Structures are given as C-alpha cells and as structure tokens.
Amino acid sequence: MGLYKPNQGHYCASVQVTWSTAPRDLSEPRLPRPGRHLPKKFERAEAMTQYDTDVIVVGGGFAGVTAARELTQQGAAVILLEARDRLGGRTWTRESGLGKSLDFGGTWVHWTQPHVWAEIGRYDLPLISSPVAEHALWKVGDEIRHGSPDVMFDLLDTGMTSVLDGSARLLPNPFHFRPVSDELKALDHITVAEKIAELNLDDEQHALVEGMWALNFSGRPEVSAYTQGLRWCALTGGNWHLLFEACATFKLAGGTKALLDAIAAQSSADVRLGARVQRIEQDADGATVTLTDGRTFTAREVVVTLPLNVLNTIDFAPALPADIRSVADEGQASTGCKVWVRVRGDVGKVAGLGPSSCALNFFQYEYDIDGDSLIVAFGRDATRIDITDRDAVESALREWIPDIEAVAVDGHDWVADDLSQQTWAMLRPNQLVAVQNAASEPHGHVRLAGSDYAEGWAGFIDGAIESGKTAAARILQSLR
Numbered sequence: 464m465g466l467y468k469p470n471q472g473h474y475c476a477s478v479q480v481t482w483s484t485a486p487r488d489l490s491e492p493r494l495p496r497p498g499r500h501l502p503k504k505f506e507r508a509e510a511m512t513q514y515d516t517d518v519i520v521v522g523g524g525f526a527g528v529t530a531a532r533e534l535t536q537q538g539a540a541v542i543l544l545e546a547r548d549r550l551g552g553r554t555w556t557r558e559s560g561l562g563k564s565l566d567f568g569g570t571w572v573h574w575t576q577p578h579v580w581a582e583i584g585r586y587d588l589p590l591i592s593s594p595v596a597e598h599a600l601w602k603v604g605d606e607i608r609h610g611s612p613d614v615m616f617d618l619l620d621t622g623m624t625s626v627l628d629g630s631a632r633l634l635p636n637p638f639h640f641r642p643v644s645d646e647l648k649a650l651d652h653i654t655v656a657e658k659i660a661e662l663n664l665d666d667e668q669h670a671l672v673e674g675m676w677a678l679n680f681s682g683r684p685e686v687s688a689y690t691q692g693l694r695w696c697a698l699t700g701g702n703w704h705l706l707f708e709a710c711a712t713f714k715l716a717g718g719t720k721a722l723l724d725a726i727a728a729q730s731s732a733d734v735r736l737g738a739r740v741q742r743i744e745q746d747a748d749g750a751t752v753t754l755t756d757g758r759t760f761t762a763r764e765v766v767v768t769l770p771l772n773v774l775n776t777i778d779f780a781p782a783l784p785a786d787i788r789s790v791a792d793e794g795q796a797s798t799g800c801k802v803w804v805r806v807r808g809d810v811g812k813v814a815g816l817g818p819s820s821c822a823l824n825f826f827q828y829e830y831d832i833d834g835d836s837l838i839v840a841f842g843r844d845a846t847r848i849d850i851t852d853r854d855a856v857e858s859a860l861r862e863w864i865p866d867i868e869a870v871a872v873d874g875h876d877w878v879a880d881d882l883s884q885q886t887w888a889m890l891r892p893n894q895l896v897a898v899q900n901a902a903s904e905p906h907g908h909v910r911l912a913g914s915d916y917a918e919g920w921a922g923f924i925d926g927a928i929e930s931g932k933t934a935a936a937r938i939l940q941s942l943r
C-alpha cells in the first residue's frame with residue numbers, strides 16, 4: 464500500500480419451475496424503449512410483449528453498471544434497479560469533510576487486474592500513485608518499532624512466502640479455476656490463522672504477518688479462508704510483494720466515480736434509483752421483480768449483483784440453492800473499516816502495520832492538505848471503533864504516534880450499511896465451492912454476479928467488472 468515504488472523490478476509484488484433452455488427467438492415482438500437506437504440485430508416490431516424489458520439488473524455498483532453497459536450496447540433493453548440514491552455501491556467518491564474529494568470504498572487499481580485496467584485504457588482516465596512510504600512503523604506487543612519499509616518487508620517475507628507457497632501451482636489460471644479442483648477443496652477448511660500458526664515465526668514476524676492478513680481480509684484471520692489468500696497471490700503469479708502493491712498503489716485521479724461514470728455514460732439502461740428489490744419470482748419464461756414499495760417490473764432475465772451478506776434480503780421464488788443461501792446467512796469474513804483522517808502538520812510519508820488487536824492496524828500517508836497530512840487507516844472490526852468520531856480515531860492512532868492530532872475524520876461504515884453489510888468480500892472456510900457454483904450457472908432466469916462471485920479478483924473492482932461482463936455475455940447468448 465504505497466510502500467513500494469511502483470513498476471520497479473525489485474519486487475517480484477419450492478415452487479418447482481422447469482427452466483426454459485430453448486434458444487430465444489429474436490423476432491419475438493417486444494416494445495422498443497423510446498429514444499433507444501438498437502442495433503439491427505436486436506430490432507423488433509413495435510408491439511407489446513409480456514415483459515417490461517429484456518433484462519433487469521439489480522444493483523448499480525461496478526458489476527451492475529458494467530452488465531448494463533454490455534447488454535444495452537448489444538441492443539438489449541435493460542432496467543437497472545438500485546436501492547441507493549446513487550450508483551457505485553461499495554465504491555463512493557464524494558466530497559469529504561477533510562478538504563478533498565475522496566474514495567470511501569474501493570480505491571486502488573492495478574495493472575495485474577485486466578478488467579479494470581482495460582476500462583481505464585478504454586476511457587483514457589488518468590491515474591495517480593499513492594506516495595511511497597519512506598518510514599515504517601510496526602507494533603510488537605506494546606512496543607512500536609520503526610525503520611525503513613524495506614526492513615519491515617524483510618520481516619514479513621518469510622511468513623508471507625511460506626503462507627502463500629504453492630499458490631501459482633494450485634491455481635495456474637486463477638481467472639478460470641471453476642470447477643474448483645479437489646486439491647483446492649481439500650484446503651478450504653483451513654483458516655489463514657491456522658496456516659500462520661504452522662510457521663515457526665518469532666513474535667515480531669507473527670505480529671506483522673497476522674496483521675497483514677487482517678488487513679487483506681478486512682477481518683479476523685481466525686475466520687478467513689486460506690484458499691482466498693492463495694487465490695489473491697496466484698493472481699500476481701505467486702508473488703506476495705506484487706500482491707501487496709496491487710492492493711493499494713494506483714488510484715484514479717478523478718476517483719473511482721470517474722470510471723463508473725464513464726461506463727454508465729455508455730449504457731442506455733433505464734436506471735431507477737431508490738428502487739430496493741424485495742422479491743424475485745420466476746415463471747417458465749422470465750421473472751417478476753417486486754420492490755419494497757410494491758412496484759413490479761418484469762423481464763426475461765435478471766442479474767442480481769448484491770453483496771453476499773445481503774443476498775438473503777431478497778426473497779427468491781423459487782429459492783436459490785441452499786448452499787449459497789447458507790453462505791449468505793453465515794456471512795463472509797470481512798467486518799472491517801476504512802477511515803480518512805486529517806492530522807495536524809506534516810507527519811511525513813509514513814505507514815504502519817500492526818496485529819489485528821489494534822483498532823486501526825494499518826495506516827498510510829496519502830496527501831498533503833494545506834500543510835496538514837491526510838492519512839487512510841484500516842481496522843479489522845468496524846464495531847470496535849466509530850470511524851466518524853474524531854476522538855476515537857485519534858486515540859487509535861495515538862497507539863502508533865503518541866502526539867498525533869486528528870483535526871477531522873470521515874468514513875463510511877460499510878458493515879453497518881444495510882445494503883452491503885460487509886467491506887470487500889473475503890470468504891470464510893468452506894464457502895468457496897458454493898460461491899463459485901452459484902456464479903457459474905444461471906438459476907432459471909436469474910444470474911448471480913458481482914465482485915463477490917468473481918473468478919479472478921473477487922473482492923476488487925476488477926472482479927466486479929469481470930463478473931458484470933461475464934453475466935452480460937451469457938445473457939446475450941441466451942437471449943439470442
């Protein structure tokens with residue numbers, strides 16, 4: 464997270480429904496939507512059809528907005544239903560109370576992430592880098608140690624390399640590993656904490672490695688699946704240094720909203736904000752989607768892009784498979800928080816990493832604001848600290864730098880947010896197969912998509928885009 468100099472060679476970084484599988488007849492009449500310029504291949508006679516639209520996309524985060532763009536660009540009519548009063552979901556660029564517009568959810572992107580990187584190129588969006596840390600702090604017991612970031616990384620290296628050993632062999636193509644191999648399944652009961660415990664790390668190494676995984680999972684290593692760590696590292700060729708760089712080095716200069724807006728601008732979907740879906744009921748040929756306010760919409764196909772932890776807030780008829788419902792009930796592992804803090808004066812290009820017992824166990828300097836420093840910090844348990852409370856955040860940071868003064872703080876509690884109830888998706892043990900199975904096949908006319916279900920960078924913006932594109936491609940095949 465800004466600790467490496469990017470792009471340098473030294474880091475190696477019960478209703479039974481019979482699903483209709485018959486191909487769609489595109490000559491079937493439907494009502495073209497006013498003002499829409501459909502490509503010839505999707506043009507149809509102007510006549511009423513039994514559905515309001517071809518596809519309903521539920522959720523307007525990166526996955527939903529990408530799916531809507533892909534579908535409408537191929538001439539499908541789409542209604543996008545988003546419960547919030549804005550698009551973006553778990554990404555949210557907005558003015559902060561700190562003197563700068565900031566990203567309160569997803570932020571960093573990287574060239575190892577093909578889907579988001581291609582979109583950034585497509586829209587020619589400028590990137591900026593997080594500052595490279597010049598000074599590192601790490602915590603062992605009650606003691607704060609400090610030195611150069613390289614020293615801290617050397618201390619992490621043995622543990623991180625050992626934990627992730629074999630990731631590239633187990634997942635030679637981490638973007639396409641479905642169906643989950645027996646070898647990976649056999650490892651899916653193991654937690655990251657158990658894996659760390661197998662290593663003979665000294666206290667200092669243990670504190671750092673444990674803290675790194677709490678940061679990665681935005682949660683407790685004791686409930687975090689080791690396979691998820693293997694997946695992440697396989698996506699960077701088995702190189703944990705590059706993985707770390709991928710997680711927090713490059714940012715969109717205009718915030719994630721710049722990319723979201725660019726994608727949305729190329730979609731002609733009928734976007735309904737403030738539209739919270741309560742029920743999705745299928746029949747043999749399509750589905751009826753009912754909102755909490757009673758409005759209904761019908762479509763031939765539905766893409767549901769909800770975060771895993773809120774999937775069960777929709778009543779599906781017929782029900783989704785029992786295993787994915789139980790994953791959603793159990794919840795995935797992320798329970799953490801992210802907070803932006805304006806601190807008095809210039810604290811320098813500093814970063815800190817400590818064990819998950821710290822309320823804020825990672826922080827790094829990001830910007831100068833009129834002589835003050837803007838830092839971003841993360842903790843593994845959003846219930847432990849009120850990230851909107853200046854005093855609470857200051858006292859958590861004083862565990863690190865005793866005289867630090869928080870001028871103001873700003874953050875969004877994604878775990879308390881009833882439309883996400885989690886941060887970025889990180890699976891618990893024994894959830895992988897159910898999630899990947901749920902994403903790989905349609906459930907009648909309903910498909911599950913979203914970053915949480917991605918095959919590649921699940922938990923990232925890249926995974927959301929991947930998943931939205933895949934869902935759209937499959938729906939287009941089925942509509943054709």
Ligand SMILES: Cc1cc2nc3c(=O)[nH]c(=O)nc-3n(C[C@H](O)[C@H](O)[C@H](O)COP(=O)(O)OP(=O)(O)OC[C@H]3O[C@@H](n4cnc5c(N)ncnc54)[C@H](O)[C@@H]3O)c2cc1C
Nearest residue numbers: 522524525526546552553569570571740913914922923924
């Ligand atoms: C604090 C934080 C930091 C992160 N940092 C990074 C990062 O640096 N880099 C990175 O790549 N990723 C990061 N992520 C993860 C990334 O932001 C997400 O994985 C990604 O944005 C998810 O996109 P999505 O479309 O799959 O889901 P969401 O963005 O969650 O979209 C789902 C949408 O569904 C809506 N919804 C929910 N219920 C209903 C309903 N019943 N009816 C209608 N709509 C509904 C929600 O309001 C939401 O808009 C971070 C996430 C968080 C929270």
